[in-house]
Amino acid sequence: MSGEKSISDLIKNRVERGDSREKIVGDLILEGYNYREIEATLQRMKRENKLPESFWTEEWKGKSRAAIPWGKYKRIREEVGAGAEPVSSGRFFNFIRLHKLWFFVFLGIVLGAVVWFLLWYFLYWQSSLSIFQRSFRNLAAINSLGFESSAAVRVGNISFGEDKYLATLLEGTDQNSILKINLLGSVDLKDANVSKRAFSSTATLDGHEWEIWRVGLIQISPDGFYLNTGHYLNEAANQLEPLSGFPWVDLGRTGPSDITSLFLPQVFLKSNLLFYSLNLNSVSNLKNNFSNRVFSREDFIEIEKLPSENGFYHLWILPREELADSIFSLLEPLVTTGSWLEKKDLLKARWEIWIGKEDLLPHQVGLYLTDSPEPVVQFVLRDFNYPFDISEPSPTILPQDVLKIINASEQDL
Secondary structure, X not given: OHHHHHHXXXXXXXXHHOOOHHHXXXXXXXXXXXXXXXXXXXXXXXXXXXXXXXXXXXXXXXXXXXXXXXXXXXXXXXXXXOOOOOHHXXXXXXXXXXXXXXXXXXXXXXXXXXXXXXXXXXXXXXXXXXXXXXXXXXXXXXXXXXXXXXXXXXXXHOOOOOOHHHHHHOOOOOOOOEEEEEEEEEEEOOOOOOOEEEEEEEEEEOOOOOOOEEEEEEEEEOOEEEEEEOEEEEOOXXXXXXXXXXXXXXXXXXXXXXXXXXXXXXXXXXXXXOOOOOXXXXXXXXXXXXXXXXXXXXXXXXXXXXXXXXXXXXXXXXXXXXXXXXXXXXXXXXXXXXXXXXXXXXXXXXXXXXXXXXXXXXXXXXXXXXOOOOOOEEEEEEOOOOOOOOOOOOOEEOHHHHHHHXXXXXXXX
8 A cells, every 4th residue: 555655646746747647657667666556546546536637638648748768668668568567576676776786696695505405415415325324324323123134055155164063954955056044033222231132043945945944042141042943963863853842942051062063053153143242332332333434435336326216215335345344343243144155255245225215224235246146145124123022031941951851862762
């Protein structure tokens, strides 16, 4: 309403001065007012009899009709033709003309900030390196997780050494057969004093649906480690015998020993999967290493983000051996591949990683060797921060008592 009063006053003053309607409209347009609003104000003043009746006659049109330069005339014609523009548009552009230097400085700053943000977002924040870095740090905040892992190895590539259990297990097996080892379990680091782990492991051969070996393991403290297995090594007969119906075997009070090797392959006994405890300091160090590890392009031979539409970032990376060794050292206390595969080969593997777009946590990791179309090792991580109940099983029995029962039953036969 204040705008109309302003135009009304201007029109009234110029009518009193004797300007023609055409001149009044043209001058007001050149001063930045909107044609449609000028006309609306004139019509309102006509209805309210605020202008002389002679103003609307041919006689008045002859007054004060000074010639209008072509440039201004063109501007007036354009404004009349675009009468639907908002009233503020003319004033806005008038303001720009008066303050164009500062306007363009401000516009340049805004556009520069937008371009910088877009470059930062797409070239860094959404880059494969940034996603990998943030995923690693988010993993440091996890206090528990579930996991599945699998490793596949050609039987002929396995070095049995002094591992009588494994040699007996695979005796007579085709050297080209593929042995697949599966792990399924959970890790709980909520207790600041010790880690808790529970998992089962099975072994199968390609072409066979049945398991040739299985074991269940629970660790609730450094001296609270329990095993449940379906076989034991009968050294006298040099064969694996079924072991069913026995409670969980308490290995925590014996630790690694010759007796333990009768229930498990050496690859388990030599790995960090057994008789390993994460105390308060090691848990803290592990989390700090995950959180503070800073990656750069120089850490990778290759790091690439592939298109993905299933809620995950899909990364392919080929880390340099120093980085791969560092990552394995951090992850080994939590999830291990055992010694089924040579670590020197795994250090040269390409990694396929699926990272959740919402939680930025690694959900699946596959390791591919140069000549392998399928992953030789694969991890699936899930149930982050789930409250797992990992506790001491019951009942339990010492391994030497298991052997006493077995020997007694063989003597009875």
